[in-house]
Amino acid sequence: MAASTPATTPATSPGGALALALSEREELLGHCVHCGFCLPACPTYQELGDEADSPRGRLHLMRAVVEGRLDPGGDAFQRHMDRCLGCRACEPVCPSGVEYGLLLERARSVAIEARPAGLLTRALLATMASPVLGHVFGAGGRTLRATGLPALAARALPAGRFSDAPRLAMGMLAASGAPRFEPAERGESNAPAAPVGVAPGSMGRVALLAGCVQDQLFRRVHEATRLALRVNGWEVVEVKDQGCCGALHAHAGALGEARTLARRNIRAFSEAPGGIDFLVVNAAGCGALLRELPELLGEEGGRDGMEGPAGALSDRVRDISEILAGDGREPVTGAPLPLRVAYDPPCHLLHAQRVVEPPRRLLESIPGVELVALRDAERCCGGAGIYGITHPDLGGRIGRDKVDAVVDSGCDLVATGNPGCQMQIGAGIRLGGHTIGVAHPVELLAESYRRAGWT
Ligand code: SF4
Ligand code: SF4
Incomplete structure (x- = not known):
């Protein structure tokens, strides 16, 4: 050594x-x-x-x-x-x-x-923290993605050039697009099952964290989350004035900005009309931060009276997989989705939140889904928030190991519950010349529900 x-x-x-x-x-x-x-x-x-x-x-x-x-x-x-x-x-x-x-x-x-952080890191954090800049970034990213140019740029790369930062960024943007659900070489029946859900609102009331990147580039994951919650009997309460959770800022050491963003969300969710049973999060990095709000605020929380509300909100944070398939719950069964799926647990779900089984149970509940083993699944994909962008070489080396494991698993699609991981793994797959899809687990469940007739 x-x-x-x-x-x-x-x-x-x-x-x-x-x-x-x-x-x-x-x-x-x-x-x-x-x-x-x-x-x-x-x-x-x-x-x-x-x-x-x-x-x-x-x-x-x-x-x-x-x-x-x-x-x-x-x-x-x-x-x-x-x-x-x-x-x-x-x-x-x-x-x-x-x-x-x-x-x-x-x-x-x-x-x-x-020693102040580099310009790229500061620019990314400022964009995430500002609703205006976030919208501009999101609209620009979605427009560029819709042209198909990022996908073309990623495809044009020869294998082995994963560390090329601008093309990696294009690959990540392309990878944020909607996944394909049909395995190319198989054509099993997708006959819809009878749509029988749980009585609306009978499970309780939840709010959904919109977030920043998730809301700008992965709105379809929010739509999938809302559909899955509705089918499974949860009422979704709209909470305005919420925003970026500050996870990227905290991880970068910008604790002042992270605390400011945290306070805004604590106020917004604490004042949710009619109250909420749970705050549902579908991005692992955001969930990890929200579960640790009291630690983030530290002594400052006690000084400005935020300690109690921060603790109360943290206690209510749940990953979407826990809401649907945790505590002995079984998701409502949808229509068949014949896919070989490799599950890659996001580090901030597995290691930070210690949520292990619910995502797997969620995927196993989908008829037709065959979970295949993924080598070193517990190892980071190299995305790590903005690490994949700010450290393309080391992040790329770690990312290549993950992509190799995904390819070797023989899966049609890799499922992972964090936008950074979806983009990092998806970019690596594209730059390696592969066509394996990447999706959030709840997207697969929602697709199964749509095929069963739910909208
Ligand atoms: S961080 Fe924990 S595991 Fe690592 S050397 Fe220290 S005590 Fe041992
Ligand atoms: S890179 Fe190593 S030291 Fe850093 S959080 Fe991961 S395991 Fe811990």
């Missing part, structure tokens, strides 16, 4: 002030017993073989900053925090329960305070 030892430069600035966000959580750093059990689970360590690109190494760097032994603006801290995917695969395997994701967000906050 190669290992780079970070320089122990004295903290140049204001070590204490800069490291405040991390120091507040210093006791969590002490939970690491340096056992190394997390190393095999870490994609960046597996790719780079560098201890400083492992969870244990990064925790060591964080401690060095807190203790004033390392400059947070220096290359060692900046590079190794930046390279982390934030996939949190290191958390479930850690015997000491180190809350790595929470520490990483604080560490990145320290890092960008010492």
Whole structure:
């Protein structure tokens, strides 16, 4: 194992002030017993073989900053925090329960305070946070996607050029389009079943998080979610004044912006007309953040009276798969959808929210769907929020492994419940010259319902 030892430069600035966000959580750093059990689970360590690109190494760097032994603006801290995917695969395997994701967000906050994030990262985060810019970005993206040019650009790429950033971006945009559901080589009957749903509203009242990227490029996933909720007896309450959840900002260390966005959503959903039983989320990264609202707000939540509402809302957050196929529930059966499907669990659903079985049960409930095994399914696809765009080389290397596993599985379609993963895997498939589709699990269920006659 190669290992780079970070320089122990004295903290140049204001070590204490800069490291405040991390120091507040210093006791969590002490939970690491340096056992190394997390190393095999870490994609960046597996790719780079560098201890400083492992969870244990990064925790060591964080401690060095807190203790004033390392400059947070220096290359060692900046590079190794930046390279982390934030996939949190290191958390479930850690015997000491180190809350790595929470520490990483604080560490990145320290890092960008010492050295501002790059222009591309700042532009993407500003676009997501602003409803106006978000709409412009979304409208532009949908228009470009409709021309078919992004798909053409992706198809024109020779295999092995996954790390070409502009073409990767085109591949991602093309991959955000609607999937095909017919396997090319098979033609089984799609005869509709009799549409018998659950009595409207009998299960309870839910709100749906619109989000930013999901709302702009994956509105069809929201439509599928609404149909599946309706068929299964859930009333969907409209909540205005909601917006981007701030997950991308938190993961990048922009905690101030993330907290501002979180407060807006806490107010909006807490004041939902008539109240809600659950806040349904169909994007894993957003769900993970919303489940950790009290931790995000930290002491600030107590100071401005947001602590209680934040905790109450977090307790109500559910992934769409949990609502439909969790707690012993079985989704209503639709019409056959004869497809071989590989399920790729998004890291923020599997590792951060620990939602394991419901997505599989949801897919297994669809007649005709055959779930096929996916090698290293629990490993990150390299998308990791905006990582695939900001780190096309390392993200591309990790993404190629995922695409190889998808191709080897022999599936017609890969199902994954997060927009970033859909785009990253879909781009890799296209750039590799394959035609395998990518869809959210709830899109498959909704397609099965549509074939059964529900609209
Ligand atoms: S598994 Fe946990 S305790 Fe062990 S080195 Fe990794 S973070 Fe530290
Ligand atoms: S979050 Fe993922 S990439 Fe980062 S240290 Fe943990 S396992 Fe490695």
